[in-house]
Each structure stands twice: as C-alpha cells, then as structure tokens.
Amino acid sequence: MKPNLVFILADALRPDFISAYNYRNLSTPNMDRIAEEGILFDKAYATTNTTDPSLTSILSGKFPKSHGIRNHGEKVTEQEVRFFNRSDTMLLSEILKRLGYDTAAVDWLKRWHKKGFDCYGGTKGKEFDSAADLGKKAIELLPGKIENFLKSFYSGLDFTGREDARSVTNSGINLVDKECEEPFFLFLHYWDTHTPYSPPEGYVERNIDLDDFENRKLENVFASINNPDWRENLQGFTEGLNNTEEVIRRYAGAVKFMDDEIARLLDFLEGEGFLDDTMIILTSDHGESLTEHGIYFDHHGLYEQTIRVPLLMKFPTFFEPSEVDAFVQHIDIVPTILDILDIDFDNFDGKSLLPILKNGSSLHESIFVEEGYTQEKKAIRTERYKYILSESEEKGTCRYCGRIHGDLEELYDLKRDPGEEKNVVEKNRDLAEELRREIMQKFEQLSENKKKKEKDFLKGKIEGLKRGGKI
Known part of the structure; x- marks a missing residue:
C-alpha cells in the first residue's frame, strides 16, 4: 500500500x-x-x-x-x-x-x-x-x-x-x-x-x-x-x-x-x-x-x-x-x-x-529567487552572501510603498550581517559582478527552456493540423 x-x-x-x-x-x-x-x-x-x-x-x-x-x-x-x-x-x-x-x-x-x-x-x-x-x-x-x-x-x-x-x-x-x-x-x-x-x-x-x-x-x-x-x-x-x-x-x-x-x-x-x-x-x-x-x-x-x-x-x-x-x-x-x-x-x-x-x-551550492508582483527583482543566495538585482528604477520601485527598498543592486555578507542591513556591493564589486553573471545566466537558461517549450508546442499544433487535413 x-x-x-x-x-x-x-x-x-x-x-x-x-x-x-x-x-x-x-x-x-x-x-x-x-x-x-x-x-x-x-x-x-x-x-x-x-x-x-x-x-x-x-x-x-x-x-x-x-x-x-x-x-x-x-x-x-x-x-x-x-x-x-x-x-x-x-x-x-x-x-x-x-x-x-x-x-x-x-x-x-x-x-x-x-x-x-x-x-x-x-x-x-x-x-x-x-x-x-x-x-x-x-x-x-x-x-x-x-x-x-x-x-x-x-x-x-x-x-x-x-x-x-x-x-x-x-x-x-x-x-x-x-x-x-x-x-x-x-x-x-x-x-x-x-x-x-x-x-x-x-x-x-x-x-x-x-x-x-x-x-x-x-x-x-x-x-x-x-x-x-x-x-x-x-x-x-x-x-x-x-x-x-x-x-x-x-x-x-x-x-x-x-x-x-x-x-x-x-x-x-x-x-x-x-x-x-x-x-x-x-x-x-x-x-x-x-x-x-x-x-x-x-x-x-x-x-x-x-x-x-x-x-x-x-x-x-x-x-x-x-x-x-x-x-x-x-x-x-x-x-x-x-x-x-x-x-x-x-x-x-x-x-x-x-x-x-x-x-x-x-x-x-546556491539558491535562486525572483519576484514580479510589487517590484521586479532577482536574487541569488550562497552560503555567505546574498545578491539582489533590479534592472531599472521602474522595476525596482515598490508599487505598494512607492519607493525602492534597499537599492537596485544589493550585496549582503550574511555571516557578518544576517539582518541584511549593510549593503556592501561597492566594496565588493568583483564578487557582485560574479554573482550578477551567475544569476543572469540562470534566468536566461530558464527563459531559453521556456521558449523551446513554446516552440515545441506550436510545432506539435501545426503537425496535428496537417495530419487532420486542416492546413
């Protein structure tokens, strides 16, 4: 059973x-x-x-x-x-x-x-x-x-x-x-x-x-x-x-x-x-x-x-x-x-x-999260760091609160700052760029997979219509 x-x-x-x-x-x-x-x-x-x-x-x-x-x-x-x-x-x-x-x-x-x-x-x-x-x-x-x-x-x-x-x-x-x-x-x-x-x-x-x-x-x-x-x-x-x-x-x-x-x-x-x-x-x-x-x-x-x-x-x-x-x-x-x-x-x-x-x-080794309801942001969290990215001021402005929470680009050292209160992105620009590349690569990969599924669906629809003699 x-x-x-x-x-x-x-x-x-x-x-x-x-x-x-x-x-x-x-x-x-x-x-x-x-x-x-x-x-x-x-x-x-x-x-x-x-x-x-x-x-x-x-x-x-x-x-x-x-x-x-x-x-x-x-x-x-x-x-x-x-x-x-x-x-x-x-x-x-x-x-x-x-x-x-x-x-x-x-x-x-x-x-x-x-x-x-x-x-x-x-x-x-x-x-x-x-x-x-x-x-x-x-x-x-x-x-x-x-x-x-x-x-x-x-x-x-x-x-x-x-x-x-x-x-x-x-x-x-x-x-x-x-x-x-x-x-x-x-x-x-x-x-x-x-x-x-x-x-x-x-x-x-x-x-x-x-x-x-x-x-x-x-x-x-x-x-x-x-x-x-x-x-x-x-x-x-x-x-x-x-x-x-x-x-x-x-x-x-x-x-x-x-x-x-x-x-x-x-x-x-x-x-x-x-x-x-x-x-x-x-x-x-x-x-x-x-x-x-x-x-x-x-x-x-x-x-x-x-x-x-x-x-x-x-x-x-x-x-x-x-x-x-x-x-x-x-x-x-x-x-x-x-x-x-x-x-x-x-x-x-x-x-x-x-x-x-x-x-x-x-x-x-890391986890990826995103939001798109009140503001548009992406984040990656590693064992020690959290990197949060919004690609424009418009996307980063919270439609509930009418302001940007944090900044358009944020990096937190969670070992020293578990409350995510001190943005250290400017002091760690190389690390921020590395995490930015990783997060963009991940979401681009997911987007490509989605596009392929849409293409496969349309291809299947067309083939079905052809088999049915409708086109």
Missing part, C-alpha cells in the same frame, strides 16, 4: 515563529511534533514571494520561469495561464491521481491550482465557485478595501476571520472521513498567518519576546507609505492598534491558533489509524516581513524574512528524525515525494532530497 500524504501549507508563516527552530519563546508543540518525528530543514527557501507562483512551484517542482506563472492574483496574465496549461507541467495532485490516489484540497484559490483534485474546496463535487470571480472583483476595488472584501468572501465559505484554521481542519477531517479512500492526498491551506492576523480571543500573544523587532507607532508607519491605497489597506486591518508590536503579537497568536488546529488534525489521523502510514509535509508559500527593511506586514522583497520558509517532513518508517542544514528549495519537494514512491518522473527543476537524508550530501 502506498503511503498517504497530508500537505500543510501555512500561508506567510515564518520559521522563527515555530519553536522547533529555536528562535524565540513562542511554543508550537504540534508543529514541533512533526519536526521531532521527522526532518527539519533549516535552510529551506521559496522560489518567489507571492502565493500564486510559489504554490505552483511547490506542487510542480519548477521555477516560476519554467511553469509560466510569475505574477499573482489580478496581475496573472492570460498569457501566463495559457503557457502553464499547454506546457508539460504536471502538478503533484495530477501525478498522484494517476497513481490511484484520492486527491482532496481545502483551499479557495481555484483556477489552475485545482487541477488533479477529486475534491476541491471542502466537499466532493463542489468548489468555492465564487473564487473564480475573486481576481476580477479585486481589480475593481481599491487595495485598501480588499481586506473587507476578503472577510466577506471568507464568511460566505465558512471561513471567518476568527475561525479560519478551525474551518480548514474541520473540512480536512471531513474529507478524509467521508470522501477519501486510501491512499489519499490531502492538501490543506491555512491562511491565519496572512493579514489581517485575526486569531480568536485569548490567542493574542502577550509574553512573546519581540526584542529583535523595531517597535514603531503605527501612525509613523502609515506616514512612511507613499501609496495612499496601500496606506489605507494597512490602516484597515490594524484599526484599534497603536504600534507594530501589537500587530506582531496578533501574528504570533495566529500561529498558536493554527498550531492548535494542527493538533486536532494529527489526533484525528492517529485515532483513525492513518498516522503511521502517512507522509506529512508542512511548509509556507513565503515568509512575512513584520517590520524589517521598512516592509510592514507583507511579503514583498527578497530578504530572508520573506523567502526563507519552514519545511518539515515526516515519513512513515523511512528515516530517523534529524535536522538538515543544507540548502533546499520548494522545487525539491515533489521530486522527493515521487522518489519515495519509487516513481520515475524527472521533469523538474528541483532534485530529490533523499541523497541528503541518506548520506548528508549537499544538492545546491
């Missing part, structure tokens, strides 16, 4: 808010349980910093440049979706469905994300149909009003601001209990650590150590935002609060609430006899900048706070619990799952992590 798979995606969850990562005094015993019984990856990274392209990378094993989805939400173009749909990209859900898995997801993003799922949205045969219009409606609204729209949208789907994690867990348990036969793939998307950070009463963390965060009056934060729409958005979900520390305590409370709901999920799996035969993977699509670099309560920028993610993997009987210090990336998750299932499927940018788990070898 193939093992079941439960995939937990905790939106915008930072690893330093999980106690297993040993950063602060916030207790998350249930996520810790997954780490203690499985593998904790300490240097796991996203491929980008927004949900649509990141989730697509997670479930396809490919960089955004390869699968075609590089924007997010209302900015995803028809051309991007068209390339994705006609490419050879298969999502994990599609692959597992072909392997005989029952596939179910609790999420509302819909569009291409629902491919391969027997059940999507919580009930078999039903979807969150309203989600199809979410992007169009969001475009019509000022960004500052989008949060209120999302709250009402959640409410209509039994996802309220206070019960998101509870509703996701309830739906997941219901799907496994009533709709799925083994082996099953259950995908759960928790949103509590995404703004507006609205944990239930009693969960707001009062005692967490936040000394590493700047505490600013919110009125001063609002004054620093040049975009009036984004300013209105921040004012909307922080209404009634006075400073940034209060907002971060709500984020921490959302983590605690989500952790408690993960406990219910684990207890259900154990009580029903599934746990010992189930792979469990927990990660986030991106991190969250809470005050760092002048980026407040969002995930734009390619700094560590937004691109480093938690990654916990629990495999039934395969490996002893351990911690991995090597670089890994979201694109490595699907190849790893299929390697465990002994499935030969090699159409990935990522690599299986089994060699790391078996003998401690390293797969990546």
Whole structure:
C-alpha cells in the first residue's frame, strides 16, 4: 500500500515563529511534533514571494520561469495561464491521481491550482465557485478595501476571520472521513498567518519576546507609505492598534491558533489509524516581513524574512528524525515525494532530497529567487552572501510603498550581517559582478527552456493540423 500524504501549507508563516527552530519563546508543540518525528530543514527557501507562483512551484517542482506563472492574483496574465496549461507541467495532485490516489484540497484559490483534485474546496463535487470571480472583483476595488472584501468572501465559505484554521481542519477531517479512500492526498491551506492576523480571543500573544523587532507607532508607519491605497489597506486591518508590536503579537497568536488546529488534525489521523502510514509535509508559500527593511506586514522583497520558509517532513518508517542544514528549495519537494514512491518522473527543476537524508550530501551550492508582483527583482543566495538585482528604477520601485527598498543592486555578507542591513556591493564589486553573471545566466537558461517549450508546442499544433487535413 502506498503511503498517504497530508500537505500543510501555512500561508506567510515564518520559521522563527515555530519553536522547533529555536528562535524565540513562542511554543508550537504540534508543529514541533512533526519536526521531532521527522526532518527539519533549516535552510529551506521559496522560489518567489507571492502565493500564486510559489504554490505552483511547490506542487510542480519548477521555477516560476519554467511553469509560466510569475505574477499573482489580478496581475496573472492570460498569457501566463495559457503557457502553464499547454506546457508539460504536471502538478503533484495530477501525478498522484494517476497513481490511484484520492486527491482532496481545502483551499479557495481555484483556477489552475485545482487541477488533479477529486475534491476541491471542502466537499466532493463542489468548489468555492465564487473564487473564480475573486481576481476580477479585486481589480475593481481599491487595495485598501480588499481586506473587507476578503472577510466577506471568507464568511460566505465558512471561513471567518476568527475561525479560519478551525474551518480548514474541520473540512480536512471531513474529507478524509467521508470522501477519501486510501491512499489519499490531502492538501490543506491555512491562511491565519496572512493579514489581517485575526486569531480568536485569548490567542493574542502577550509574553512573546519581540526584542529583535523595531517597535514603531503605527501612525509613523502609515506616514512612511507613499501609496495612499496601500496606506489605507494597512490602516484597515490594524484599526484599534497603536504600534507594530501589537500587530506582531496578533501574528504570533495566529500561529498558536493554527498550531492548535494542527493538533486536532494529527489526533484525528492517529485515532483513525492513518498516522503511521502517512507522509506529512508542512511548509509556507513565503515568509512575512513584520517590520524589517521598512516592509510592514507583507511579503514583498527578497530578504530572508520573506523567502526563507519552514519545511518539515515526516515519513512513515523511512528515516530517523534529524535536522538538515543544507540548502533546499520548494522545487525539491515533489521530486522527493515521487522518489519515495519509487516513481520515475524527472521533469523538474528541483532534485530529490533523499541523497541528503541518506548520506548528508549537499544538492545546491546556491539558491535562486525572483519576484514580479510589487517590484521586479532577482536574487541569488550562497552560503555567505546574498545578491539582489533590479534592472531599472521602474522595476525596482515598490508599487505598494512607492519607493525602492534597499537599492537596485544589493550585496549582503550574511555571516557578518544576517539582518541584511549593510549593503556592501561597492566594496565588493568583483564578487557582485560574479554573482550578477551567475544569476543572469540562470534566468536566461530558464527563459531559453521556456521558449523551446513554446516552440515545441506550436510545432506539435501545426503537425496535428496537417495530419487532420486542416492546413
């Protein structure tokens, strides 16, 4: 019997808010349980910093440049979706469905994300149909009003601001209990650590150590935002609060609430006899900048706070619990799952992590990330350095904040400056040029591969039309 798979995606969850990562005094015993019984990856990274392209990378094993989805939400173009749909990209859900898995997801993003799922949205045969219009409606609204729209949208789907994690867990348990036969793939998307950070009463963390965060009056934060729409958005979900520390305590409370709901999920799996035969993977699509670099309560920028993610993997009987210090990336998750299932499927940018788990070898000397939603930047991170590049002032200007974060070219010595506060690009021009060449070569290679796929697709279409006598 193939093992079941439960995939937990905790939106915008930072690893330093999980106690297993040993950063602060916030207790998350249930996520810790997954780490203690499985593998904790300490240097796991996203491929980008927004949900649509990141989730697509997670479930396809490919960089955004390869699968075609590089924007997010209302900015995803028809051309991007068209390339994705006609490419050879298969999502994990599609692959597992072909392997005989029952596939179910609790999420509302819909569009291409629902491919391969027997059940999507919580009930078999039903979807969150309203989600199809979410992007169009969001475009019509000022960004500052989008949060209120999302709250009402959640409410209509039994996802309220206070019960998101509870509703996701309830739906997941219901799907496994009533709709799925083994082996099953259950995908759960928790949103509590995404703004507006609205944990239930009693969960707001009062005692967490936040000394590493700047505490600013919110009125001063609002004054620093040049975009009036984004300013209105921040004012909307922080209404009634006075400073940034209060907002971060709500984020921490959302983590605690989500952790408690993960406990219910684990207890259900154990009580029903599934746990010992189930792979469990927990990660986030991106991190969250809470005050760092002048980026407040969002995930734009390619700094560590937004691109480093938690990654916990629990495999039934395969490996002893351990911690991995090597670089890994979201694109490595699907190849790893299929390697465990002994499935030969090699159409990935990522690599299986089994060699790391078996003998401690390293797969990546560096990792590559990009963003294209609020600003256009690329980055490479090596063991010691981070190099971030934007190719023009227009591309480098944040459309949320109305300014350039950092500079158009940034180099950080992470050994001496883990907070990425001192740009040393001018003092290390040779190194910067070397990293620039490496990053440009990588993205040019991905672009060439994409062009070849487009050319092959068109060639196949033409040949098909010729065979059909239509041309």
